[in-house]
Amino acid sequence: MHATIYKITPEALWREAEATGRFTGAPIDLADGFIHFSTRDQAIETASRHFAGQENLLLVAVDASTLGEKLVFEPSRGGALFPHLYAEMPLSAVKWVKPLPLGSDGGHVFPDMET
Structure with missing residues (x-):
């Protein structure tokens, strides 16, 4: 397990989650019935x-490890197993939140994901 x-997530949606104390997902998550995550x-x-x-x-x-049995790894893109959460995400499960800016090439610039 990862x-x-x-x-x-869009910053505005995340700030709303912080303000309400709960993250129920983005519109695509709500439509699909689970919160999409990536490894x-x-x-x-x-x-x-x-x-x-x-x-x-x-x-x-x-x-x-804090999400319990509602976190399921299911096949998606090309058969790869993606983490899907069939519940609200408790904010207590969050390790960190970092900006995901666009770089000069138009792609997103990822932060150090180890810390």
Whole structure:
């Protein structure tokens, strides 16, 4: 199991979650019935596929071990197993939140994901 999983989210949506004390997901999460996450190795492709050219994004690192049985790794892109959370995400599971700015090449510049 992956110790840390990642959520890419618009900053405004995350600030709303911080203000209300709960993260229920982005519109795509609500439509699909679960919160989409990526592993470290999947996050860059997720950003380029689903968030291309978007500014004001945050990368949220989450301690997967705190999410319990509602976190399920399921096949998605090309059969890879992606973490899906079938519940609200408790803010207590968050390890850190860092900006995910666009670089001069138009791709997102990822922070150090080890810390």
